Amino acid sequence: MILFLAGTSDARELAIEMQQVGYKVLATVVTESAAKSLQDAGISTRIGRLSAEDMTSLISAKGFQAVVDASHPFAEEASKNALNGAKAANVPYIRYERESQRFQNDKLIVVR
Template sequence: MIFMLCGTSDARELAVQIKAQGYSVLTSVVTDSAAGSLREAGLDVRVGRLTADEMAAYLKENQVQAVVDASHPFAEEAHRNAMAAAEQAAVPYIRYERESLTFDGQPLIQYADDYAEAAEMAAAKGGVVMLTTGSKTLQVFTERLLGLPNVTLIARMLPRLDNMEKCEALGLPQKHIVAMQGPFSKALNSALYDQFGVTLMITKESGKVGSVDEKLEAALEMGIETIIIGRPKLAYGHVFSRFDEISDTLKEMLK
């Protein structure tokens, strides 16, 4: 059995391909909403977070032959847990990582190493800041930006109850929340920037599949500055960005 950490559209496509090659595949996601599309594709799914120790026990109990980590590029905790679990269970770990997008020579784009640095850069710039990095790290930005006289913070996130409760707890006004399910087209991104008068957009370098290019193209055309937060730098070992590389590696490891 192949144990796959999923949760994105490209992870689902990879899981379907691996299953089509004759492997037994068990996908793992955090939420029921993410599980739905996997089940629709005919994949077996388990739902819920696992610690490294819990995952290791699960791998041993289910006689898993390899772990394929195809979770989101910024799911750092999931990556670390999967690598540790695979080591404990003595099974191979393979990382599928989306190709990065590069925007060299763009004067409107700056890079930050992490969320805290991005928040500091935004505080220095001021203006109407649209945050498109989700709710998990929202507090990093509200603590630094809310209350500044020259900053208006607009947060875009999934329309979930827990997200709205978090916004309320952090003091983010309802009128500054965009609760929508992506992916977002370039036209919709442009409309949102225009609606709120955005002068600075903050995003993560999630890759093309993560719709980063639509956000950036819209922002660049409108002359809006952008801060891109770089991916976590982890020592994955076996890491590939193409489906065929994953398939070839599995064949080699499990032959």
């Protein structure tokens, strides 16, 4: 089973793809709406923030084989806790980074 930190629409799609190819996934999210979106797609969820110690305990208790961090790019604390929790539980930590957006100068208006 994989502990999956979901924080974006990209994360939802990745969790669905992983489950479709045979990986059992438990997604952690912060909001009810994010959980509902994943649950509607058949993904098991856990709602609420987790400290590094919480992550370590959850990984050990459920026997997770890896942590996939697809949290929001600005969720630095969640990523740090996931990395430390995975390290303490001695399981692989994988960070999913979505492609950066680039804007053409003629379509970007900077307001100061």
